[in-house]
Amino acid sequence: MAAPHYPSVAVRRALRKLGQDIRDARRRRGLPAAVVAERAFTSRPTLRRIEDGDHTVGIGIYAAVLQALGLLDGLGLIAAPSKDEVGLAMASERLPERVRLRRKKGADNGG
Secondary structure, three states: OOOOOOOOHHHHHHHHHHHHHHHHHHHHOOOOHHHHHHHOOOOHHHHHHHHOOOOOOOHHHHHHHHHHOOOHHHHOOOOOHHHOHHHHHHHHHOOOOOOOOOOOOOOOOOO
16 A cells, blocks of 8 residues: 655645635636536536645546636746746756758769
8 A cells, every 4th residue: 555645845835725716716607616616527626636736636526616617818828948947947047058950972072
């Protein structure tokens, strides 16, 4: 049996913020929890756990709730290359100093 996973403080903080943002989005739309849970094919207690930032709820259920709120597109952008500042910086550091065209073997140099 696998050991239970207990996430770091940073992960718990991020999930708590996500849950609060989901709760706020639901309220801004004037949607009761029961309606959002039904649209996401989940239960009200599970939606409550999501809004509390519970790390044991599967990402698929989080995605279903985001879809029910019309916010699913944002999920696909979380790790988009344009948002990956560290990866872009690392790629820039690996750029060559000079770029030269390669000559074809047997090419006529005379023109």
